[in-house]
Amino acid sequence: MEKQLERVSVALGGNPNCGKTTLFNELTGARQHVGNYPGVTVEKKEGYTRRNGTEVHIVDLPGTYSLTAYSQDEVVARNFITESNVRTVINIVDSSNLERNLYLTVQLLELGVPVCVALNMIDAAEKRGITIDADKLSQLMGIPVIPTIARTGHGKNELMDEAIKLSRTTEKRTEFEISYGDDLDSALSEMVTIIEENNFLSNQYPARWLGIKYLENDELIISKGDAVNPTVSNKLKKIVKNTSTHLQKTLNTYPEALISDYRYGYIASILKQGVIKRQGDINKLELSDKIDKVLTNRFFGPLIMAAIVYGLYQFVFTYSETPVGWVEGFFGLLNEAASNNMSEGMLKSLVISGIIDGVGGVLGFVPLIMFMFFGISILEDSGYLARVAFMLDKVFAVFGLHGNSVMAFIVSGGIAGGCAVPGVMASRTLKSKKEKLATLLTVPFMNCGAKMPVMALLVGAFFAKDEATMMLIITVIAWSGALIVAKILRMTVISGPPTPFVMELPPYRLPTIKGLLIHTWERTWQYIKKAGTIILGISIILWAMMTFPGLTENEVAFFENQRETIQKAASAELLGEIEAAAEDEEAEFSEAAAAIKEQLETVDMLEAEKALRNSIAGSIGTAMEPISQAAGFDWRTNIALVGGFAAKEVVVSTLGTAYSLGEVDPEETGSLSETLQKDPAWNPMVALSLILFTIFYAPCFVTVVAIGREAGSWKWAAFSMIFNTVLAFTVATLVYQIGSAMGF
Numbered sequence: 001m002e003k004q005l006e007r008v009s010v011a012l013g014g015n016p017n018c019g020k021t022t023l024f025n026e027l028t029g030a031r032q033h034v035g036n037y038p039g040v041t042v043e044k045k046e047g048y049t050r051r052n053g054t055e056v057h058i059v060d061l062p063g064t065y066s067l068t069a070y071s072q073d074e075v076v077a078r079n080f081i082t083e084s085n086v087r088t089v090i091n092i093v094d095s096s097n098l099e100r101n102l103y104l105t106v107q108l109l110e111l112g113v114p115v116c117v118a119l120n121m122i123d124a125a126e127k128r129g130i131t132i133d134a135d136k137l138s139q140l141m142g143i144p145v146i147p148t149i150a151r152t153g154h155g156k157n158e159l160m161d162e163a164i165k166l167s168r169t170t171e172k173r174t175e176f177e178i179s180y181g182d183d184l185d186s187a188l189s190e191m192v193t194i195i196e197e198n199n200f201l202s203n204q205y206p207a208r209w210l211g212i213k214y215l216e217n218d219e220l221i222i223s224k225g226d227a228v229n230p231t232v233s234n235k236l237k238k239i240v241k242n243t244s245t246h247l248q249k250t251l252n253t254y255p256e257a258l259i260s261d262y263r264y265g266y267i268a269s270i271l272k273q274g275v276i277k278r279q280g281d282i283n284k285l286e287l288s289d290k291i292d293k294v295l296t297n298r299f300f301g302p303l304i305m306a307a308i309v310y311g312l313y314q315f316v317f318t319y320s321e322t323p324v325g326w327v328e329g330f331f332g333l334l335n336e337a338a339s340n341n342m343s344e345g346m347l348k349s350l351v352i353s354g355i356i357d358g359v360g361g362v363l364g365f366v367p368l369i370m371f372m373f374f375g376i377s378i379l380e381d382s383g384y385l386a387r388v389a390f391m392l393d394k395v396f397a398v399f400g401l402h403g404n405s406v407m408a409f410i411v412s413g414g415i416a417g418g419c420a421v422p423g424v425m426a427s428r429t430l431k432s433k434k435e436k437l438a439t440l441l442t443v444p445f446m447n448c449g450a451k452m453p454v455m456a457l458l459v460g461a462f463f464a465k466d467e468a469t470m471m472l473i474i475t476v477i478a479w480s481g482a483l484i485v486a487k488i489l490r491m492t493v494i495s496g497p498p499t500p501f502v503m504e505l506p507p508y509r510l511p512t513i514k515g516l517l518i519h520t521w522e523r524t525w526q527y528i529k530k531a532g533t534i535i536l537g538i539s540i541i542l543w544a545m546m547t548f549p550g551l552t553e554n555e556v557a558f559f560e561n562q563r564e565t566i567q568k569a570a571s572a573e574l575l576g577e578i579e580a581a582a583e584d585e586e587a588e589f590s591e592a593a594a595a596i597k598e599q600l601e602t603v604d605m606l607e608a609e610k611a612l613r614n615s616i617a618g619s620i621g622t623a624m625e626p627i628s629q630a631a632g633f634d635w636r637t638n639i640a641l642v643g644g645f646a647a648k649e650v651v652v653s654t655l656g657t658a659y660s661l662g663e664v665d666p667e668e669t670g671s672l673s674e675t676l677q678k679d680p681a682w683n684p685m686v687a688l689s690l691i692l693f694t695i696f697y698a699p700c701f702v703t704v705v706a707i708g709r710e711a712g713s714w715k716w717a718a719f720s721m722i723f724n725t726v727l728a729f730t731v732a733t734l735v736y737q738i739g740s741a742m743g744f
């Protein structure tokens with residue numbers, strides 16, 4: 001009686017001439033059968049082999065470089081993989097030509113099939129002076145890799161063992177995803193949502209893969225999509241169209257080219273991590289590799305990086321100063337026009353203090369933000385930003401983060417001017433849940449675009465001499481804080497092992513002026529739009545909170561009384577002089593008149609301050625003052641910081657409103673920065689303390705929501721609010737107390 005054999009099926013795939021047929025023959029010997037694939041005249045070879053009581057059914061796929069729909073062979077191979085019940089693919093690669101061969105591997109992985117790599121012709125590779133670290137390759141790509149020599153049968157048993165093991169595993173593979181850069185990634189995630197919501201072809205193909213095929217303009221898949229659900233298919237096509245137009249405009253390229261660039265970039269970065277060792281032929285390096293030899297050099301790389309970032313800050317602060325002055329001047333004029341032409345009352349206060357001084361404070365920084373975005377666009381479009389991530393990966397690993405976290409940090413404002421919300425979403429590329437959490441919880445420490453005006457205001461007012469240096473220090477503090485917190489979290493609440501990292505290194509490109517301008521404008525416009533909508537809204541709410549309930553009748557009467565007393569004591573002549581001066585700025589003004597005027601203004605100021613203190617926001621700020629004083633924050637700053645939880649720009653707009661409400665003579669108004677400089681409650685130590693607090697305290701509301709969603713639990717959202725605020729307060733207090741004690 002014959003023992004029942006267990007059966008598994010695998011497919012053999014690979015580029016032409018990688019040794020597929022040789023391996024197939026070596027494995028199956030005489031147990032072969034040649035036929036045609038159903039419906040097409042492409043030869044289909046099948047055979048059997050046995051290994052430790054398992055019968056392995058092997059199908060030899062046509063040799064292809066790719067899985068697009070360009071040739072019949074490619075279509076046949078692809079359809080076989082997606083339509084037959086063979087779920088495992090042995091991918092044979094030519095070791096002496098790894099870069100090109102792995103291109104197919106990446107596509108197989110994206111298709112979501114379990115893949116086992118046969119690293120073939122290692123003999124030939126060795127003869128050419130190429131050694132390959134199979135374990136490293138396996139670890140980086142997360143799939144089994146077995147060195148083989150098909151001609152001698154070397155490695156075929158191990159290969160069969162791995163293939164059998166792979167086809168038996170029922171557990172779902174973690175999805176393989178490579179990043180295709182900002183533009184395509186966001187298009188893809190939009191498409192994936194639509195595909196998943198509609199169950200669009202998704203029991204047959206992975207959702208992201210379908211998205212990629214639409215972007216690649218794959219006619220077969222698109223016509224299939226049109227047939228099953230034209231509405232969804234059209235939605236996807238529309239996204240593709242928008243993305244294509246955008247890419248054409250900004251990078252002068254199209255999705256397909258970009259996709260292939262990033263796939264090769266992914267492979268290049270794997271091979272760069274010590275997978276391949278070559279003897280000789282270093283001269284044959286491509287230009288990008290030559291540039292990388294310098295820019296990502298172990299020693300010079302970080303130095304160049306620091307110099308570039310410093311240079312960027314220098315450029316931004318130096319050249320934006322004049323246009324920032326123009327915008328501030330413009331809002332000064334608006335303020336004056338409103339105060340001269342509107343009649344006294346609530347509406348005037350709302351327009352001047354709530355809107356012009358609140359939103360104006362934020363909009364004043366538009367030129368600075370614009371310059372910053374321009375510089376960052378250069379770094380990004382040229383491909384340098386990807387190298388920054390590449391270099392920082394090793395540092396990140398030490399702190400329990402992952403190479404993929406680097407991009408999330410940079411997107412969040414790692415250099416300056418990003419946003420933590422897309423940063424939080426970028427953490428999706430992290431496969432380990434714990435590394436993802438560590439990333440989610442630390443990206444909000446970066447200098448997002450909303451914190452920029454806060455930093456710029458304080459640095460400009462109190463550290464005007466070394467703005468670029470100060471910005472660099474702030475950046476270093478933010479990164480160090482994030483890394484240390486990550487390390488602490490990874491050693492305590494979210495401890496666990498690290499996972500390997502591979503990152504896409506696209507080739508260097510010369511950015512086009514048009515592309516840079518479009519990218520700069522897109523981001524700047526986002527900032528302006530936010531200031532004109534959300535910030536305006538919050539600004540008005542905060543103005544109301546800072547205005548109501550206002551003074552009681554008795555209090556108003558008290559101040560009115562004081563004014564009358566001063567006026568009665570003064571001669572009619574002097575009063576006439578003051579009145580004349582209010583109308584004509586050049587009018588003669590005696591010393592005695594000036595003294596009276598000052599007395600009257602002091603009363604006005606006391607009244608305004610009393611009203612602000614009495615207000616809802618004022619009471620909150622005052623209630624917090626006993627604690628916040630430890631870090632040097634008075635009640636006005638407290639109001640701003642509470643407002644900043646809604647959106648960080650609000651810290652600036654609220655300070656603008658708070659100081660504007662307490663202001664008496666609009667004609668003497670300087671910018672907010674000048675007002676702070678003159679105010680006795682402020683000094684560089686307070687500014688530094690506030691900078692530190694702003695870096696570390698609770699993320700803005702939208703980010704908190706995003707964290708909760710990505711972490712899959714509101715517990716972590718709450719954690720980030722409480723933990724960050726406590727941390728920020730501790731750091732700010734320590735620095736303020738020590739600094740003040742040392743007499744700074």
Ligand code: GDP
Nearest residue numbers: 016017018019020021022120121124149150151
């Ligand atoms: P296919 O096009 O993928 O089916 O490739 P073939 O099996 O026809 O092999 C192409 C050539 O590579 C043949 O000359 C093989 O003898 C040779 N070859 C296949 N495997 C190896 C190997 O492991 N080492 C060496 N040195 N040559 C090999």
Ligand code: MG
Nearest residue numbers: 020021022063
């Ligand atoms: Mg062949």
